[in-house]
Amino acid sequence: MNFLTQLSHHTTDKPDSLCFIHREEQMTYEELEQLSNGLAAMVVESRQPLVVYGHMSKWMIVGMIAALKAGIGYVPIDTSIPDERVAKILQKIEPEYILVAEPLEVATEARLIEPGQWPDRAEFIKDVQPEDIAYTIFTSGSTGMPKGVAIKYKSLDDFTDWMVSLYGASEKNYWLNQAPLSFDLSVMAVYPALASGGTLVMIDKEMIKKPAEIQQQLTEYPISAWVSTPSFMEMGLLLPQFSQETYPNLRYFYFCGEALKHKTASQLKNNFADAFIYNTYGPTEATVAVTSVRVTDELLAKYNPLPVGSPRPKTTLSLSEEGELLIHGDAVSAGYIKEPEKTAQQFFKADGERSYRTGDKAEIKDGLWFINGRIDYQIKLNGYRMELEEIEEQLTKINGIRQAVVTxxxxxxxxxxxxxxxxxxxxxxxxxxxxxxxxxxLPEYMIPRKIRVVDSLPMTPNGKVDRQRIKEAVS
Structure with a gap:
């Protein structure tokens, strides 16, 4: 069953149930249905995807669902993205319509649609094809130009089904989402939450600056599923009484976007002994995540660093002769928008399947996959080639150190x-x-010359450690 069909069933079965909460803003399944139907009818003739601009607003979700229903796909842009980068994205997409959940300061020829500028609509039906593009998320390009990763409907449906299969039924079904909607980690929360008939609880960038506000969300709503980067969880573990006893409904944790450190996983397992903790891995180019493993006491006792697990259905992994991880199957993106040369460099066909070169080094042991850093994340110092991530891993094993970045x-x-x-x-x-x-x-040549101790490391709006800001601070 595809996502839009699942969403329609929940609208019929539980129209008054909340599907979205952000601070004082709430939305029911019936409201989402009627608002997205009306917007879908308004933009359905567009030849370009719908750009959805804002932060954690319900209108962002309305725009995303409307674009899926209209069969045109969407491009999410968060307010934390600098105007210069927004301008580059708009130049690449050339949208006919932009839904502005918040004011947009960048000049554009597109028609700006403000919330509520269309009538509700009880029904909207369009024949959406599995090969159509569902969304395009922009990632950083090595040249400074953002790359638009196009994901097909079928890829999104398969990912959502897989995520729901990793989630047990919960009477109080509330999903906490930390990631901005322009970051593909948010897909891991938004679609499984709505597909399972749950409620999305959004953590915005201001809450991240004031962890007490995150604790307030956990206290006010019976969160059952937590989706975040490992860095965000490391901040969560600093919250007072962050434990199974305090939050008995919080049973599922999903991590992606960064390596889940053994120390972080161990502490979380100690605090939530009966929880289902999943370490996952995947690039934006392969629909969020393609592997998973449940973190158990046995896994923690056996492996350090932790594995990223086994491939999800309809996805296979292999290694190139250089040890680079290759992803094959329906999860793989259709390619980069209007970037034929970059698409040809990273994407290829293998035995008729879409395939992607990840740039990650990997190995398989005991039937489980391990990521061993980036092929391009090596440096040479005094003639010695080394992995910065290996040094960081050893640093975080030292008592008292919560996080570490080597520059x-x-x-x-x-x-x-x-x-x-x-x-x-x-x-x-x-x-x-x-x-x-x-x-x-570590050998002497890998030991950093300077050790800089800080209360906390800065994070990007996406919830990852902000390596650029750290580099600026130490240079």
Whole structure:
């Protein structure tokens, strides 16, 4: 059953149930149905996707669902994205319509649609095809130009079905979403929540700055599923009484977007002993995530670093001769919008299947896949080639260190030395202690010259550690 059919069933069965909560803003399934039907009828003749601009507003969700119903697909743009980048995205998409959930400051020839500028509509039916593009999410390009990753309806439906299969029925069905809607991690919360008849509870960027507001959401609503980056969870673990006893309905945790550290998973498992904790992996180009593994006590005892698990249905993985992970199957994107050369570089056909070169190094052990960093995330220092992520992994194993980022300091295009920024309690002796402990796990040339201790590491609006801001602070 495809997502739109599932959504229609919930509208019929539970029209007055809440499907969306963000602060004081709420929306029922019937409201979502009628609002999205009306907007779909308004934009259905468009030859371009619907751009949806805003933050955690219900109108963003209305626009997304309307675009799916109209068969034109959508492009989500969050307000945290700089205007210059927004302009580049609009130039690439050339939209006919932009739904502005918040004011847009960038000049455009598209028609701006404000919330409520269309009538509700009880019904809207269009024959949507599995090969049509459901959404396009823009990711960073190496040249500074954002790349638009186009995902098909079939890929979205398969992903949603898989996620729902990892989620048990819950009488109180509330999904917490941390990721901005322009970040594909949000897809992991939005669609499984609506497909399972649940309620989306949105965490906005202001709440992330004030963790007490996150705790308020957990207290006010019986959250059952938590979707976030591991970095966001590391912040969550600092909340007082963040445990199964305090939040008994919180049973499911899903992580993607970054490596889930053994220490983070262990602490979460200690706090929520009976929870279903899933470590997943996948690039935007393969519909959010393509592998999963449930984190159990046995898994934690056996593996460090943790595996990312086994492929989901209709997806296969393989390795190139260089050890690069290749993804094959229906999960793989249709390619980059208006970027034929970049598409040809990263995407290819293997035995008739769409395939994608991830740029990640991987291996398989005991039937489980492990990600071993980026092929392009290596540096050379004094003639030695090394992985920054390996150093970070060893740093986070040291007692008292919550997070760590290693930054190479360059001069004239050559790495001179390394600086480690660590999140920990202030301690005058910590830097010396860290260097001493690293000597037992790393060769001398991999030990950072400087150890910088901070209360917390900055995060991007997407909930990942902000490496660029850290680099600016240490350079």
């Amino acid at each position: 190479p300091i360059e001069k004239n295009g050559k790495v001179q030395y390394l600086v480690a920024s660590v999140s920990a309690e202030a301690d005058d002796q910590l830097a010396q202690t860290v260097k001493q402990q690293l000597k037992s796990t």
